[in-house]
Amino acid sequence: MGCFLCSVKSKKKQIGKFSVHHISSSVEKFKVNTSLDEKDSSINGGSGHIAAHTFTFRELAAATKYFRANCLLGEGGFGRVYKGRLERTNQVVAIKQLDQNGLQGNREFLVEVLMLSLLHHPHLVNLIGYCADGDQRLLVYEFMPLGSLEDHLHELSPDKRRLDWNRRMKIAADAAKGLEYLHGKANLPVIYRDLKCSNILLDEDYNPKLSDFELAKLGPVATRPMFPPESWEPMVIVHQNMQ
Numbered sequence: 477m478g479c480f481l482c483s484v485k486s487k488k489k490q491i492g493k494f495s496v497h498h499i500s501s502s503v504e505k506f507k508v509n510t511s512l513d514e515k516d517s518s519i520n521g522g523s524g525h526i527a528a529h530t531f532t533f534r535e536l537a538a539a540t541k542y543f544r545a546n547c548l549l550g551e552g553g554f555g556r557v558y559k560g561r562l563e564r565t566n567q568v569v570a571i572k573q574l575d576q577n578g579l580q581g582n583r584e585f586l587v588e589v590l591m592l593s594l595l596h597h598p599h600l601v602n603l604i605g606y607c608a609d610g611d612q613r614l615l616v617y618e619f620m621p622l623g624s625l626e627d628h629l630h631e632l633s634p635d636k637r638r639l640d641w642n643r644r645m646k647i648a649a650d651a652a653k654g655l656e657y658l659h660g661k662a663n664l665p666v667i668y669r670d671l672k673c674s675n676i677l678l679d680e681d682y683n684p685k686l687s688d689f690e691l692a693k694l695g696p697v698a699t700r701p702m703f704p705p706e707s708w709e710p711m712v713i714v715h716q717n718m719q
Contacts, residue, residue: 528589528592528593528603528604528605528606529604529605529606529616530605530606530607530608531605531606531607531614531616532607532609533607533609533610533612533614534609535562535563535564535607536560536571536573536607536614536616538563539560539561539562539563539569539571540558540559540560540571541560543556543558543573547559547560549570549623550623550624552674553575554572554574554575554584554688554690555572555573555574555575556572556573556575557570557571557572557573558570558571558572558573559571559619562604562616567604568619569604569616569617569618569619570616570617570618570619570620571614571615571616571617572614572615572616572617573612573613573614574613574614574615576611576613582613584690584691585606585608585613585615587689587690587692588603588615588688588689588690588692589603589606589615591666591689591692592689595657595658595662595666597653597654597657597658598653598654598683598685599650599651599653599654599657599683599684599685599686600654600657600658600685600686601617601618601620601677601685601686601687602617602618602685603615603616603617604616604617604618617687620677620678620679620685620687621678621679621680622677622678622679622680622682623677623678624673624674624675624676624677624678625647625673625674625676625677625678625684626672626673626674626676628678629673639682643682646682647676647678647682647684650683650684651671651676651684651686654684654685654686655668655671655686658686658692659695664694664695665694665695666689666692666693666694666695667692667693667694667695668686668689668691668692669691669692669693670688670689670690670691670692671686675687675688
């Protein structure tokens, strides 16, 4: 067990404390710069306090049974997501371990912590905390038991039923409410930029929540949209049909 954690200890003294302090100070600066108003925050679904907790790598490794394969929920370009249980609260959570050689760097990690620490809405996934221990970067979210919307639309397993039309429309409408909050009702607008069915998570009642804020930008800004690769082909087809 000691060997599993030794790589973290070797760099923890060098950058571990700096990373946590850097995130905390950045959140506080962001909080001041946005000039959060308590009244407006309560109306918009946000809050002026920082809710995210800091965790050690050892805590999160124990929560996922040391990242055991049977705890793996999924994997993407930014890293792997595991199901875990926090010892301090006995809460079931989803833990994203960022790939050190993946697409998400320290900047994107910081952006996601900032965004989800200060933006709160029924249709945004809740960030419980984060870990910046040594060179390890992990994010701890509320666990969404029904997975992503993509899991219910494509390559369905025999035990899953297709979503009926009314449920699909409700999921779409509620996801749009999350976007509306981000783009127009939050104290400081945020451009989400990564809407796709794999980033819409579902709770036990099929209520959707937007997740994955690595590509998000503070707004209003003049920027070209960034579309995920899986959306390119449909857009090309639409463009060709319009010509």
